[in-house]
Amino acid sequence: MDHPFGPLMLHVEGLGVRYGNFQAVKDVSFEVHPGEIFGLLGPNGAGKTSTLSAIEGLLKPSEGSIRVAGYDLKVKPRHAKAAMGVQLQATSFQSDLTVEEIIKLFGGIYGVHLSKGKIESILDDIKLAEASTKKFGQLSGGQQQRVSLVIATIHNPRLVLLDEPTTGLDPQSRRQLWERIEAIRDKGHGILLTTHSMEEAESVCDRIGIIDHGKVLTIDTPQALIDRHKEEPEVIAVSRRGRVTLEDVFIALTGKTVRA
Numbered sequence: 697m698d699h700p701f702g703p704l705m706l707h708v709e710g711l712g713v714r715y716g717n718f719q720a721v722k723d724v725s726f727e728v729h730p731g732e733i734f735g736l737l738g739p740n741g742a743g744k745t746s747t748l749s750a751i752e753g754l755l756k757p758s759e760g761s762i763r764v765a766g767y768d769l770k771v772k773p774r775h776a777k778a779a780m781g782v783q784l785q786a787t788s789f790q791s792d793l794t795v796e797e798i799i800k801l802f803g804g805i806y807g808v809h810l811s812k813g814k815i816e817s818i819l820d821d822i823k824l825a826e827a828s829t830k831k832f833g834q835l836s837g838g839q840q841q842r843v844s845l846v847i848a849t850i851h852n853p854r855l856v857l858l859d860e861p862t863t864g865l866d867p868q869s870r871r872q873l874w875e876r877i878e879a880i881r882d883k884g885h886g887i888l889l890t891t892h893s894m895e896e897a898e899s900v901c902d903r904i905g906i907i908d909h910g911k912v913l914t915i916d917t918p919q920a921l922i923d924r925h926k927e928e929p930e931v932i933a934v935s936r937r938g939r940v941t942l943e944d945v946f947i948a949l950t951g952k953t954v955r956a
């Protein structure tokens with residue numbers, strides 16, 4: 697069912713992803729509403745990237761349907777893809793292009809006209825005005841992340857997909873990126889991110905879905921998940937320093953075993 701304030705930014709229903717005989721994603725369903733940050737959490741190999749890749753159209757689902765801003769990815773792939781912005785990995789950018797050249801290049805790819813003033817204001821906004829003539833490969837990890845978030849949102853997409861956006865960032869850069877993601881959310885866009893950081897999930901995600909072995913275990917707000925599980929003996933058993941956190945609930949639900 698659509699959200700009362702407009703179409704869902706993302707509607708995944710009964711998604712399955714197979715690699716040959718191996719089923720990596722099984723019957724996964726969730727929604728991202730306008731103005732919502734939805735976090736997909738799960739241990740290594742749970743199926744987060746496979747789910748994201750199917751939404752991005754990079755791999756064909758074996759089962760289920762994906763609708764982006766109301767467009768069925770199978771029926772209207774161009775419309776669906778135009779409505780989403782994907783944060784590319786740093787390795788996807790040509791390292792010998794300057795920051796300014798990369799912004800111009802992707803503006804062109806997405807058909808967005810960027811005046812000189814607009815480019816200056818983007819660079820100012822991501823605090824890279826002084827580094828505009830630096831080559832991408834010479835930027836720090838945090839600076840590269842800022843550029844890739846700008847590129848993901850340059851065409852003002854209704855759905856933004858971020859795969860572990862803050863991995864490797866220092867606390868300052870991480871907070872700043874959270875603020876940028878929240879600002880995108882506050883404009884009414886939907887954001888789907890994956891993260892291994894429970895702190896990130898608790899701080900920025902409006903709702904989270906925990907997946908494991910390709911299946912959704914639970915979906916709710918971080919606080920509701922803590923409240924629902926905090927009295928359970930398995931959760932109390934893994935909690936540390938006398939306070940139940942989202943990480944305790946996550947570990948109790950997905951187990952203590954480190955994945956192969």
Ligand SMILES: Nc1ncnc2c1ncn2[C@@H]1O[C@H](COP(=O)(O)OP(=O)(O)OP(=O)(O)O)[C@@H](O)[C@H]1O
Nearest residue numbers: 715718719720738739740741742743744745746747
């Ligand atoms: N191209 C592939 N061919 C075969 N199996 C794959 C392929 N890509 C992923 N898998 C398998 O599918 C499962 C889910 O992988 P996926 O990368 O989606 O997990 P993830 O939740 O993103 O993990 P991580 O947190 O480690 O990034 C894993 O068992 C993985 O080994």
